[in-house]
């Protein structure tokens with residue numbers, strides 16, 4: 001946490017005041033840093049390089065996918081973007097494998113584990129293999145470990161950075177809530193740096209984050225493929241059908257949330273999620289059921305920590321150049337960024 005705080009201090013310590021800047025790239029870099037350190041803490045530099053490559057891969061894939069809609073077979077053409085995609089894939093896999101081998105060797109030599117995600121994965125894998133008499137057919141292959149590391153990046157980076165970005169946008173639009181949140185942060189932490197225990201006492205900040213997740217859920221649609229014929233209510237779904245649950249529509253349904261469903265009113269979460277939803281499944285920013293997000297606590301801790309840091313150091317309002325244009329590009333994003341005017345407090 002303290003490393004993340006230090007990082008934030010550098011990020012938000014802009015010299016000029018008041019200062020105009022698009023906060024979105026800063027928040028992206030924060031969440032990228034948090035996930036890199038959590039996944040590969042002890043090999044941060046190599047990990048960061050891997051995540052930078054995965055980011056480039058995601059952007060390029062999106063670019064190729066868009067063109068493939070117009071030009072069938074586009075992704076197979078021997079053009080620069082496709083060649084780069086192959087090269088990135090090769091480098092990511094090779095770097096991750098090198099990291100994994102290094103850690104496995106250190107573990108076999110009895111070195112202390114580093115308690116980051118990679119070590120936890122490797123450790124649990126090793127004990128599962130041992131428990132089954134060293135059979136290779138159990139546990140994860142190194143390819144599986146590589147894919148797990150990639151999914152942590154995909155699932156955890158952009159989602160958290162857009163949550164933080166929409167939160168700053170809404171707090172800029174609702175200065176009374178910004179002031180209430182700041183008051184709470186100052187009351188809980190005083191002049192001390194935010195710490196983990198204090199984060200659990202941030203009630204107003206939590207209400208605000210829930211309300212932002214309701215109005216601007218980073219994941220707007222939950223998709224499922226039907227692999228076996230199944231009855232859902234009075235519908236029989238055949239194999240091959242894709243089912244989408246539009247979380248964002250449920251989150252803004254006046255029948256579920258009342259006539260003020262479209263308004264930013266964090267007070268609806270004053271007594272927690274169960275009361276706000278009247279115990280119905282109408283709030284699913286992190287999904288629902290057995291595949292619910294495993295990173296939701298991580299994401300909320302990171303968001304509270306980051307917000308506490310920003311609120312303590314800066315007040316902010318939207319720049320006149322801000323254009324409100326939410327768009328779904330995998331996650332729900334502000335199409336033209338989030339330019340803000342920051343004032344050091």
Ligand code: HEM
Nearest residue numbers: 155156159160163218219222285286287291293294295299
């Ligand atoms: C605000 C931040 C986040 C949001 C809104 C979010 C949202 C979601 C949602 C909606 C799902 C379920 C998808 C489905 O059912 O199809 C999911 C799954 C997942 N999330 Fe998150 N997530 C966030 C942060 C994170 C973080 C920080 C991590 C990792 C540290 C993470 C790791 C995962 C993983 C691994 C899954 C797949 C779980 C499984 O399939 O069993 N997420 N997330």
